[in-house]
Amino acid sequence: MKTAKIKYPSTNFVLWISLILLVAPTMAMTPVWTYSYPSAKIGSVAISSDGNSIVVGSGLLYILSHDGQLQATQPYGDNVAMTPDGSTIVSSFGPTVYLFKQNFTRNPKIFSSIHEIWETQLLNPISSLSISDNGKMVALSTQGSGLLEVYSSKGGLIGYNNQSYYPVVKISSDGQVIVGLSQTAMTVVDKYGRSKVYFNLSVVSDPTVMALTSDGDAVFFNDDQRVWCASTKSNGSAIWSSLLPGDINALAVTPSGSDIFIGTDNGYVDHFDKNGNLTWEYNINQNGTRGSMVQSVAVSDNGANVIAGTYDGKTLMFSSDGDLLWSNQTNDHIHHVVLTGDGSFAIATGDYTVYAYQSVSSGASPSTASTVVSTLTPGEDNPPVSDYGSGPADNSTVVPTPVSQDLSQYSTIQTAQGSPLSPVTGYIAIIVIIVLIRRKG
Structure with a gap:
């Protein structure tokens, strides 16, 4: 009887397979916490530079801590903006704008209280809202009135x-x-309220997204499929512009203006340098579906981390070189994303849910993320909220109470370009390589 001969793969083949196993693919990230209020859609979100304060505009203002605990609610707000230190919040609801002050304890920094400083009502709904880093200046525009x-x-x-x-x-x-x-x-306005109006740009459509350098010398904005960079000093003249294959939905710029990130409706995230050169682009829309449109992008202060959110529920984190670091797929529409100053903590918001992510580079692991979600549920035992004027009727008399729920109903974790690398797989690959090298030697 002949014994069947087993044919083993060549040494070179096994070496190649082992090396492939050592290359870490993209991670599928799990939210460290989520927070949901199904009764009102989320209009906007802001985060302090250290991540200790998160403000969500959803009819009411919801103040959340770094670990997802509800700290307070205040009437009212759909649009929100906050100073980097979290001390000052400005919000708008319809034609009314509100300014709030937050107080924190020291060492550690923990929320203490929030109170309204002022409010004013205009004739038309507010369309855009912004606040200076020190909280001393608030700018707004209104719909239809040209104000x-x-x-x-x-x-x-x-x-x-x-x-x-x-x-x-x-x-x-x-x-x-x-x-x-x-x-x-x-129109360029200085801190004393003096304005200059320039008509030097040949813009086809009204901009919907805009960013400024920290010194205000350069402004970046969209014009359908074109991104513009213009000077605020040289009579508002253009510095550069670039035409993209898709309409621009989102824009983020580092404080110095050296890195510009664009999100488009055809599913691309693009990076431009300060001179207007396209240095890299990432195609999220591999399947060519309309749902992969990028709705929001944000960047860390140093440009090292870039986050994007898509209409079909993806949140993706990129490196400054355009490498996809991790992704998360939800059964939601991601409308807004924000990052802490160092890029270590991220918030994404869907229709009714807030998703929090800890950056892998800061030491968190997707496999150890929390699976607890807090859900706002109105109840009879909730204390009343102070009445500051007209607002959403179904939210004006309760402070919702967090209730633990199963995370799986909100988030389905999928792999965008591979799953996290198993340490066991890596160790096996290393051992195989060492053994084969010794055999060849």
Whole structure:
């Protein structure tokens, strides 16, 4: 009887397979916590630079801690903005704007209280809202009335301009420059309320997203499929522009303006340098579906981490070089994403749910993430919220109470380009390589 000969793979083949096993694929990330309130859609979100304070605008304002605990609610807000230290919050609901102050304990920094400083009601709903880093300046624009207004931290009107309609407004980090943009004009307002109007840009459509450098010298904005960079000093003239294959939905810029990140409706995240050169792009929409449109992007202060959210429920984290670090798939529509200053903590918001992610680079592991979700549930035992005026009727008399629920009903974790590398697999691959090298030697 002949014994069958077993044919083993060649040494070189096994070496290649072992090396492939050592290459860490993209991680599928799990939220460390989620928070949901099914009765009101989320309009916007803001996060402090250290991640200790998260503000969600969903009819009411919901103040959440770094670990997802509800700290307070305040009426009212759909649009929100917050100073990097978390001390000052500005919100708008319909035609009314509110300014709040937060107090924290020291060492450690823990939420203590929040109170309203001022509010003012305008004739038309507010379309855009911005606050300076020190909280001393607030800028806003209103729908239809062609009004850009600048307020002090005490609610005094510093200046206004009504020469154009301003879909978007921004204040530079230092509070020295306020910019309002429209299809027809760029208006630049200084900290004293004095304004200049420029008509030097050939813009086809009203901008919907805008960013400023920290010193306010350069402004970046969208014009359908074109991204513009313009000077706020040289009569509002263009510095550069670039035409993309998809409409621009999202824009994020590092404080220095050296890195510009774009999200488009055809599912791309693009990176431009300060000179307008496209240095990399990432195609999220591998299947060519409309649902992969990028709705929001955010970047850490140093540009090392970039996060994007898509309409079909993906949240993706990229490196500064365009490498996909991790992704998460939800059964939701991701409308907003924000990052802490160092990029170590991220928040994404869907229709009714907040998703929190800890960056892998800061030591968290997807396999050890928490699976607890807090769900806001109105009940009779909830204390009343102070009444500051008109607002959503179904939310005006309760402070919802967190209740633990199963995370699986909110989030389905999938792998975008591979699963996390198992340590056991890595060790086996290393041992195989060592053995084969010794055999060849």
